[in-house]
Every structure is written in C-alpha cells, then in structure tokens.
Amino acid sequence: MKKKLLATVLSACMVMGVLAGCGNSKAPADTNGTQTADSTSDSGKTDAAAEDLKGDEVDITVMVWDRGNAAPNTTTEDNALTQWIQKQMKDLYNINVTYVSVPRSESDDKVNIMMSGGTAPNIVFTYSQDLFYNYASSGALKDLSSLYQQYGSNIEQYCGEAQNGIGDLGDQKFAVMKQRGTENARHTAYIRKDWLDQLGMDVPKTKEELGKYLYAVKDAGLGTPWAMSGRSDTEKMYLNFVGSYVTLTDDKMAYTYAESYMAVAPGSKDGLKQLNQWYNDGLITQDFPTDTDESVFLADVANGKVGFVLDDTTHIWDSTAVLNTTLGAEDASFIPVQCFDLPDGSYRTPYEYRYAMFVMIPEETTNDEQAAACMKYLNWLADPANAVQVRYTPELTYDELGVANEPSTADKEAKGYPGTCDDLCIMNLNFDWVNDYETMSKSQYAAQEQDWASVEWYENYYDVCANGKYRFPIYGYISDEQATYGTDIKNKMLTFVYNCICAPSDQFETVYQKGYDELVNSGLQKILDARAAYYDSVN
Amino acid sequence: MSAINSKNERLFQFFWTAFFILITCIAMIPILRVLAVSLSGKNAILAGKVFILPVDINIEAYTRALQSGSFVNAFWYSIVLMLASTVINLVMTVLAAYPLSKKGLVGGKIVMTLFVLTMYLHPGVIPEYLNVRDFKMIDTVWALIVPGALSAYNMIIMCNAFKGIDSAIYDAAKIDGCSEARCLLSVVLPLVYPTMATLGLFYAVGRWNGISDVLYYINSSKYFTVQMVLKQFVESINVSVEEGLQTNLVAENIKAASIVISMLPMLIVYPFVQKFFTKGIMVGAVKG
Numbered sequence: 135m136k137k138k139l140l141a142t143v144l145s146a147c148m149v150m151g152v153l154a155g156c157g158n159s160k161a162p163a164d165t166n167g168t169q170t171a172d173s174t175s176d177s178g179k180t181d182a183a184a185e186d187l188k189g190d191e192v193d194i195t196v197m198v199w200d201r202g203n204a205a206p207n208t209t210t211e212d213n214a215l216t217q218w219i220q221k222q223m224k225d226l227y228n229i230n231v232t233y234v235s236v237p238r239s240e241s242d243d244k245v246n247i248m249m250s251g252g253t254a255p256n257i258v259f260t261y262s263q264d265l266f267y268n269y270a271s272s273g274a275l276k277d278l279s280s281l282y283q284q285y286g287s288n289i290e291q292y293c294g295e296a297q298n299g300i301g302d303l304g305d306q307k308f309a310v311m312k313q314r315g316t317e318n319a320r321h322t323a324y325i326r327k328d329w330l331d332q333l334g335m336d337v338p339k340t341k342e343e344l345g346k347y348l349y350a351v352k353d354a355g356l357g358t359p360w361a362m363s364g365r366s367d368t369e370k371m372y373l374n375f376v377g378s379y380v381t382l383t384d385d386k387m388a389y390t391y392a393e394s395y396m397a398v399a400p401g402s403k404d405g406l407k408q409l410n411q412w413y414n415d416g417l418i419t420q421d422f423p424t425d426t427d428e429s430v431f432l433a434d435v436a437n438g439k440v441g442f443v444l445d446d447t448t449h450i451w452d453s454t455a456v457l458n459t460t461l462g463a464e465d466a467s468f469i470p471v472q473c474f475d476l477p478d479g480s481y482r483t484p485y486e487y488r489y490a491m492f493v494m495i496p497e498e499t500t501n502d503e504q505a506a507a508c509m510k511y512l513n514w515l516a517d518p519a520n521a522v523q524v525r526y527t528p529e530l531t532y533d534e535l536g537v538a539n540e541p542s543t544a545d546k547e548a549k550g551y552p553g554t555c556d557d558l559c560i561m562n563l564n565f566d567w568v569n570d571y572e573t574m575s576k577s578q579y580a581a582q583e584q585d586w587a588s589v590e591w592y593e594n595y596y597d598v599c600a601n602g603k604y605r606f607p608i609y610g611y612i613s614d615e616q617a618t619y620g621t622d623i624k625n626k627m628l629t630f631v632y633n634c635i636c637a638p639s640d641q642f643e644t645v646y647q648k649g650y651d652e653l654v655n656s657g658l659q660k661i662l663d664a665r666a667a668y669y670d671s672v673n
Numbered sequence: 674m675s676a677i678n679s680k681n682e683r684l685f686q687f688f689w690t691a692f693f694i695l696i697t698c699i700a701m702i703p704i705l706r707v708l709a710v711s712l713s714g715k716n717a718i719l720a721g722k723v724f725i726l727p728v729d730i731n732i733e734a735y736t737r738a739l740q741s742g743s744f745v746n747a748f749w750y751s752i753v754l755m756l757a758s759t760v761i762n763l764v765m766t767v768l769a770a771y772p773l774s775k776k777g778l779v780g781g782k783i784v785m786t787l788f789v790l791t792m793y794l795h796p797g798v799i800p801e802y803l804n805v806r807d808f809k810m811i812d813t814v815w816a817l818i819v820p821g822a823l824s825a826y827n828m829i830i831m832c833n834a835f836k837g838i839d840s841a842i843y844d845a846a847k848i849d850g851c852s853e854a855r856c857l858l859s860v861v862l863p864l865v866y867p868t869m870a871t872l873g874l875f876y877a878v879g880r881w882n883g884i885s886d887v888l889y890y891i892n893s894s895k896y897f898t899v900q901m902v903l904k905q906f907v908e909s910i911n912v913s914v915e916e917g918l919q920t921n922l923v924a925e926n927i928k929a930a931s932i933v934i935s936m937l938p939m940l941i942v943y944p945f946v947q948k949f950f951t952k953g954i955m956v957g958a959v960k961g
Contacts (some may be wrong), residue, residue, distance in 0.1 A: 200894050202905030204743045209894040235894040239904050247889050251802045253811060433721025452923065456716045547740070 187285070192507040193230045195255035197245070199238040203553025205546060210235045214550035215558055218528050226514065229507045238557075249274055254496040256504050257511070259312070259560055264620075266301070266492040267612040270308035276495040276505050279307045285509040286310065288516040293562050296489035300610050308610075310512055311489035315563035316574060319599040320484045321370045322447040324454070324468040328461070329356050329441050338473040341378065341408070344442070348417045351441040360412065361440035363431035364423035366628055369394065370446050371422075372635070376405035377482065378474035385607050386673070390665045392606035393484060394624050397631050398653065401477070406634040407642060414639045423632045438467065447599065455586035464588045470598040481602025493560055515561040525559040527551050537567045537577045571596035609672065613664035619657025626653055711735070711929035718925050734930035738906060743894065747902040752938070754898065755880045758818050762876040763869060765823040766831050771857055773828075774835035785832075788825040798889065805890055816890035817898075821879070827872045834868040835861060870949035878939060903931035 200210040208214070211233035223229040234255040236244045242262055248254040249269065260266060269275050282289070289297065293313035301309030329351060330337060338344040348359035362371045373396060380399040382388045391399040397406065412418050419440075425431050434440050436453040438460070443450060450468065458466045472481050495508050514520055523530060526538040527546070533539055546553060556563070567573045575592035612620075630649035637645035705725040710718060714729030722728050738744050772778055773785050796804075801820065810816040838861060846856045862869065887901045897905075907927050 200897070200905050202743050202747075202897075202902040204894065206740070206745070209743070211894060234892045235897075236892075237888055237897075237901060237905050239907070240888050244888055247798065247802050250799045251806050251811075253806060429721060432719060436716075436720040452715070453719050456719050459716065543737075 187510055188226065188228045190503070191228050191230065192503050193232065194257070194504050194507045194511065195232045195234050196257040196508075196511065197236050197255045197259060198233045199241060199554070199557040200235040201238045201554050201557070205548075205550045205552065208550050208552070210552060210557075213552050215524065215527060215552055215555055219524065219558065222514070222520070223511060227507065227510050229511060231511065249496060249498075252498050254499050256495060256500045256508050257493065257560075258496060259491040259493045261491055263300075263492070263610070264612060264617065266309055266494065267303070267610060267617075269494065269496075270303045270610070274497055275308040276497050276500055277306045277308065278310065278495060278505075278509065279305070281505055281509040282307055282310065285506065285513050286516075288513045289561065291516075292518055292564065293516050295564075296487075298489070298608075300487070300489055300608055301492060302610050309492040309494045310509075310561070312491040312493060312560055313516075313562045313564045314486060314488055314490045315565065315568040317488070317569055317603075318486050319447045319603075320486055321374050321444060322595075322599060323374065323442065323444045323471050323473065324450060325471045325473075326356075326438075326441045326467055327465070327469045328467055332356070337469070337471055340473055340475045341375075344473045345408075345412070348412060348442065349415070352415075352417055357439040357441055358419050358434065359417040359440075360442045360444075361419050361431055361434055362422040362443075363419075363425045363428040364632065365428060366426055366625070368446075369397070369628060369631070370449075371444060372397075372405075372409060372631060374444055374474050374484070375409065376402050376631070377484070378476055379403075379405035379408075381477050382482075386666060386669045389607040389609075389669045390662055392608065394620075394627060395658070395662060397627055398650065398658065403646060406631065406646065409635045410637060410642050411639065413635050418635070423636065435468075443468075451587075455582075455584050458586040459584050464585055465591045469591065470595045472598050472601045482604045483599060483602040485599075485603050485605050487605060487608060490563070491560065512561050515559065518562060518565055521559050521562040522565055525555055525563065525565075527555060533577070533580070535567070535573050535576055535580075537573060538565070540581070571600075607669075609668065611668055613661070613668060615657060615660040615664040619661055622656055623653060623658050623661060626656055707929045707932050710925055711933050713926070715923050715926065718923055731926075734926045735934070737927075738903070738930055738934060743897070743902045744899065744906070746895070747897055747899045750896075751881065751899040754814065754817060755877050758821075758880045759873050759877045761818055761822055762824070762827075762880075763873055766828050766872060767857070767862070767869075769823060770828050770831035771835055771861070774832045788828060792825045802889055811890055812892045812896065814896060817880075817883075817886055817896075820886065821883070824876070824879075827875055831865070831868060831872060834865040838864055867949040870946050874942070874946045877942070881935075881939060900935055903935055907931055 198210055198216070204210050205213060216231075216233050220231045223231045242260055242265055245254065245258050245260060246265070249258070278286075289310055293311065296311040296313040298311075301307055301311050325337065325347070327337070330347065333347070333350045333354060335347055335350065336343075338347050351357065351359040365371070373393065377393075377396045377399075380391070380396060380401040382391075387399075396402060409418065413420075419425070419431070419434075422431070431443075432450070432453045435443060435450050436456040438457050454468045457468070458464060461467060472483060474481065476482055493512060495505050500508065515524065522538055527541055527549070529549070530541070531539050541551065541555075543553065546555070552558070567577070571593065575589050575596065578592050579587070579589045630653060633649055634642065634646050702725060706723070709723050709725050709727045711734055712727035712730055712732060713723045714731040717723050717728035769788070773781055773788075775781070805811060805816050805820060808819075810819060842860060842864070843856065846860045851860065881898075882900060884898070884900045884904065887896070887898050891897060891901075907924060
C-alpha cells in the first residue's frame with residue numbers, strides 16, 4: 135500500500151517537474167532606464183507549476199555565509215532578504231526555510247565539523263573539490279540524481295554549463311553546481327604601454343618579442359622588467375608562461391597535467407630554463423621568493439617601477455588605478471597582453487570553470503521530503519528572474535545598459551539587507567549582461583571609483599583574455615594517490631619552480647633534476663599515472 | 674671614589690634606560706604601523722607609502738566597522754560574555770585548587786594527575802564537538818563557557834599559591850572556629866588576590882581572543898563574538914575585491930582597523946592588572 139502511494143506521489147511529482155520545467159522565467163529585458171523589478175510578476179509565470187509543487191509543509195535548513203556585515207538590528211540568517219526568500223518558499227512550495235550561519239573564512243572547517251557531528255544543515259556548499267569528493271565517496275551525501283530529474287529543470291536550463299559532470303560520481307549526482315557569472319581568464323599578463331611607446335616598440339605578440347622588450351627595459355633603466363611575487367599558495371606568477379611551452383597533444387594529456395602539474399609537463403622545462411636565464415640576466419625581481427604577501431610586488435606596480443607582470447586576472451587593477459592616477463591619465467600605464475605563443479604559434483588562455491560551488495545535501499540530517507524541498511529551493515534559485523532579485527535585492531533597479539545596479543551599502547543597511555546578498559544567491563550568477571563584454575566594459579567604466587581606465591581599455595581586456603580561451607578537462611573524481619600526496623606535491627611544486635628560476639645558470643640542470651626527483655619521490659608520478667588511468671577508464 | 678662610583682652608576686643607569694626606551698620604541702613599531710594603516714587612504718596603502726604615520730587620513734574602515742549592526746551587538750555581547758566567563762573560570766579554579774592544595778587529601782594525587790593529563794592528552798576537535806553536542810550545548814552560550822570553564826594550567830598555579838600560604842595561618846583560622854568555606858573566603862582568598870587577578874586576566878584575554886569554539890559550536894550569528902565578527906568583516910572586503918566592486922578600502926585597511934578595535938579593551942584593562950602580574954605568577958611558582 136505504501137509502495138503504491140509512494141509510486142503515485144513520485145509519478146505526480148515527475149509530471150509536476152515537467153510542468154515546472156515549462157515555466158518561463160523572466161530575465162530583466164525591460165530595461166529602459168531605471169525601473170523597479172516586480173517580484174510578484176517575475177515569479178508569476180512559474181506560479182501555475184509552482185502551485186502544483188506545493189505539498190505538505192516541510193522544514194529545511196540552509197547554510198549561509200556570514201561575513202560580519204549584516205545590517206543594523208539584523209543577522210545574517212534573519213534579515214529583509216532571508217525573510218523575502220522565506221516568504222517565496224512558503225507561498226510557492228509550503229517550505230519553511232531556516233538559515234544557519236557559517237563564518238565565511240572558516241567555512242570548510244565548520245562544514246566538516248557539522249557533517250561529522252550530524253548537525254549539518256540540509257543544504258551545505260563548498261568550493262573544495264577535495265571536500266566534495268571526500269563526502270561523496272564516503273556516503274555522506276544524498277544521491278540527487280532522481281531529485282534533479284524531478285525538480286531540477288531550472289538548474290538544467292540556466293546552470294547547465296556548470297553541471298558538466300563535476301558534481302557526479304559514477305552514475306550518481308551528489309552535488310549541483312553554482313553557475314558563475316562573467317567568464318574570466320584565470321591569469322592575465324600586463325605590460326606598460328607607456329614604456330613600449332618610450333622604447334619605440336609594439337605590443338609583443340610572442341615570447342621572443344617579450345624578451346626583447348624586457349632586455350630593452352633593463353638597458354634603458356626604466357625599472358624591473360618583469361615583477362614577480364613569492365606567494366606560496368598559487369602558481370599564478372609563472373603558470374601561463376611555462377604552460378605555453380607545453381603542447382597538449384590530446385585531452386588525456388590536458389587532464390593529466392591540469393593544471394597544478396603543468397610545470398613538469400613535457401616541454402615545460404624549456405620555460406623554466408628561459409625564466410632562469412632572464413632571472414640571472416636581471417630581468418626578474420631578484421628576491422621575489424621572499425615577497426610572500428605580495429606587498430612589495432603590489433607597491434612596485436602602484437609606484438610604476440615594473441614593466442611587465444603576470445597575475446590573477448584583475449588583481450593588479452587597484453594598483454594600476456593608483457599608478458594611472460599618479461600619471462594623470464586613463465590607460466596611462468598597464469594594458470593586458472597575450473604574448474605567450476604556443477609552439478604552433480597559437481595561444482592558450484586557461485579560463486575559470488563555469489562552475490563555482492558544490493551545493494550538497496547531507497545524507498545523515500536530511501530525509502526524503504526535506505531533500506525534495508531542498509531541490510525545489512535550489513531550482514527556484516537557479517531561475518535568473520529569482521536569482522537577480524536575491525543578488526541585487528527584490529527592490530533592484532537597472533541602469534540604461536540593462537545592468538542591475540549594485541545597491542549601496544547605506545541603502546542595504548537602511549532597508550535591512552545583508553552586506554553581501556551574493557551569499558544567498560547560491561545557484562546562479564549568469565545574468566543576461568554578464569557575458570556581453572561590450573555592456574560589461576561600459577558598466578565597469580561607469581562603476582569606476584577613479585577614472586583610471588577607459589571603456590576601450592576594458593573592451594581590449596576582454597578581447598585579450600578571449601584570445602586562446604581554453605578550459606582544461608575536469609572530473610569529480612579524485613584518486614587515492616592525489617588525496618594522499620596532492621597537497622604536499624602542490625606545495626613542493628612551487629618551491630621546485632622558484633628554485634629553478636633562482637638557480638645560478640650553470641646549476642640549473644642540477645637544481646631541476648634534484649627538485650624533479652624529489653617530486654617523484656613524494657608521489658608526483660603516482661598522481662600523474664592515476665590521472666591518466668582514470669581518464670582512460672571513462673573515455 | 675664615591676664620586677667615581679656615582680658617575681659610573683649614573684652612566685650605567687643612563688645607558689640601560691636609553692637601551693630599554695629604544696627596545697620599547699622598537700616594540701611599538703608594529704602597533705603604530707597597524708594604527709597608521711587603519712587610518713590611511715587606499716592609494717597610499719597600495720603604493721606602500723605607509724610606515725608608522727597615517728597617509729591620506731581615511732577613517733572609513735572604523736566607520737564601516739562601528740556602523741555595522743553585527744559589530745556593535747557583538748562587542749557588548751563579548752564584554753558580558755568575557756566578564757561572566759571570567760567569574761565562572763575563577764570560581765571553578767579556586768574550588769578545584771583549594772582542596773587539592775591540602776596535604777593528605779584522600780585521592781588528591783589521582784585527581785591532580787587526571788587534571789594534568791588533560792594538558793597533554795587532547796581529544797581533538799571532533800570528539801569535543803560530539804561531547805558538546807551530546808550535552809545539548811550547540812548554538813548556546815554555554816558552549817562558550819562550560820568546555821573551557823577550568824584550565825588545568827591555571828588551576829595548578831592557583832594550587833601552588835594556596836600551598837604558599839603558611840600553615841600557621843590555617844591553624845589560627847581553625848582555632849578561631851572557621852569552617853573550610855569561611856577560611857577560604859575570609860582568610861585565604863585575600864592572601865592570593867594577586868594570583869586571582871593574574872589568572873582572571875589570563876582567562877579574560879583567552880575568552881576575548883577565543884575564536885575556535887565560536888566557530889565550531891555556534892550557528893546563530895547573534896552569539897558570534899566580536900573577534901568572529903571582525904574576522905568575517907575582513908572577508909567581506911576581500912569578496913568585494915574578488916567581484917571587482919570598487920571600494921575606498923583595501924583588506925589591509927580593514928584588517929588593521931579590526932586589530933585596533935579588538936585590542937582596545939585589553940589595552941585599557943592591562944595597566945590596571947599589570948601590577949599584580951609578576952607577583953601573582955611568582956607566588957604560584959615558589960613551591961612549584
């Protein structure tokens with residue numbers, strides 16, 4: 135009898151899921167001047183389907199990041215925005231949502247503790263693939279495959295790019311992925327346009343031309359030709375350059391060496407040798423490994439002492455703004471540049487993946503009704519019409535470009551909205567305008583606090599980044615070898631590269647071989663073999 | 674001869690005074706730098722122009738922190754929590770240390786050994802969390818008070834302070850008809866007040882700076898202490914930078930302001946307790 139009842143309910147749910155999938159969601163298309171979004175009408179088109187999804191009352195708990203910036207007399211888990219979402223959930227699906235605050239800076243630790251202690255909220259999330267894989271492989275997460283089929287139509291439709299198997303393990307889906315907004319390159323090189331002009335040189339298009347520029351900067355005594363910092367947790371200072379010496383023959387090779395292992399991929403040694411030569415010729419910051427907090431690096435950029443950098447894509451913008459303000463003109467100094475040509479003359483610019491967070495439902499603390507309610511909640515958040523109201527508050531307005539205006543801190547505090555509304559928008563940031571680079575350029579220009587870059591500068595930035603746009607293959611699986619040796623290898627890899635760059639020229643081979651052997655002895659080859667074997671097993 | 678001695682002595686005094694003033698100034702540099710960064714403009718910080726004096730004075734970091742509802746609530750909540758916690762800590766410490774300081778207490782050595790073992794054998798975060806959870810203290814203020822109500826280290830210091838009191842004083846109190854409780858309250862505690870003050874400071878500072886138990890045991894942000902709020906506040910500026918949002922602030926600005934704000938109460942309290950500090954520790958150390 136129970137089985138029959140369950141079958142009937144499931145069948146009904148599947149039909150309703152299909153109906154929900156037919157629900158249209160309204161993106162902010164009517165954007166003539168500023169106008170207030172009507173939350174009721176935005177949700178209106180899904181009302182019919184949503185009405186069908188309204189079942190028995192269900193209580194769920196949802197993790198929310200706390201950043202200590204709640205509005206006065208509110209908390210992160212109880213404010214105007216959470217109350218608005220709670221009302222939508224109650225009205226649409228009869229779901230009572232309670233938020234559980236998790237400190238942003240210690241998020242993974244806290245989630246770990248709660249998962250271990252059986253007190254985790256029904257919806258948790260993390261950026262860490264290791265953490266996700268650990269939970270998924272140990273049975274700590276709900277299998278979302280059937281729930282996704284039933285209730286995940288919006289996620290599939292609007293966040294489909296992000297659901298590229300990364301949240302799956304075998305045939306089972308253990309996480310739905312948040313969809314990122316603007317597509318960005320991971321790292322970008324910048325060069326001093328004013329110095330190029332002074333030296334009578336064109337913007338370099340190849341590494342050879344870059345080398346000529348670096349030597350010219352040194353000879354002219356303009357400053358440090360290539361500035362680096364010595365961060366011990368990121369390979370951003372060299373990865374694109376060294377990677378440009380590597381020819382990725384196929385996807386298997388790309389997956390095997392992606393991307394932390396690029397410095398030991400076939401061909402990369404030539405890149406390290408080139409950096410070593412430039413370092414010994416005085417073209418690279420001499421004591422960069424000691425600048426672990428980047429303070430010297432950023433100050434040098436801001437003070438106009440360097441001619442070329444490779445960094446996280448927007449990281450030097452603030453410092454460039456200071457420099458341009460000092461020089462007294464927009465676009466006065468750094469411009470983005472792609473000059474890391476591959477052996478075949480093309481380019482490869484690694485991009486961020488389209489997924490952001492792993493959004494998961496813990497097995498221990500969630501029953502089937504709650505799991506279904508959680509998926510309805512996530513599916514509702516995936517609809518851009520809802521997501522934009524969460525991200526920019528339900529009282530959002532648009533500018534003349536059709537871009538939602540970022541509410542001011544004072545406005546949010548006055549109305550009781552949290553300081554970072556993004557933290558409640560855990561499924562979708564892929565709004566209409568975010569990948570329209572022309573609009574983004576104008577919007578970013580308009581939002582500038584100091585007039586340091588022109589619209590054309592931003593447009594050029596997006597063009598340069600898109601030159602050779604590339605994403606490495608990725609899977610949700612993490613081998614035992616990677617789980618065991620991965621962190622240690624990543625740390626040692628940075629030391630290995632820094633040692634190779636800073637070694638005296640005549641000792642480069644010795645230092646390289648010694649460092650490489652140490653990496654292999656620490657498990658590097660086991661990891662690479664495991665990655666290659668996994669790729670073969672699924673292709 | 675005496676004149677020479679006096680001259681040498683003055684020279685000696687001058688040298689060491691100058692030396693220690695110099696050391697003090699050097700020790701002050703990091704604090705002055707933090708203060709300067711917290712009060713400086715974004716561009717000056719980014720250009721590395723700030724050392725120990727503010728450049729392009731900007732108090733936005735402070736106004737942002739102080740205007741935040743979370744911060745103001747958390748500040749007063751942390752003060753109350755610190756005071757309540759310190760009182761409970763001291764009561765627990767005295768009640769544990771007093772009997773254990775008595776010679777001939779049956780089972781005293783075993784109990785003391787158990788206390789000492791807690792200093793060396795730490796169960797780990799997860800078992801502690803499960804323990805607190807099973808006592809139904811998760812997301813309650815008790816989770817921030819009960820698990821750390823007694824520090825074995827401080828209890829041993831207090832125990833040694835009690836042992837340092839001449840036994841004749843106990844005998845005199847007993848002859849005058851004092852019960853143990855009366856003896857403790859009226860005779861012993863007044864004699865160990867420097868130790869009490871010192872340990873109270875230890876406990877207060879520990880509670881004020883404590884963040885890990887708040888992180889693990891508290892889910893409602895209304896129970897977040899000021900340290901936790903400030904830590905998250907620094908995060909909020911980082912996300913603005915990641916998202917490309919333009920602000921007048923940089924993370925260093927907010928971090929520095931947070932450090933200044935969080936150390937202020939301790940900076941105010943310390944001078945009043947400092948005079949007990951050396952004496953309190955030494956009393957406990959004599960018979961260690």
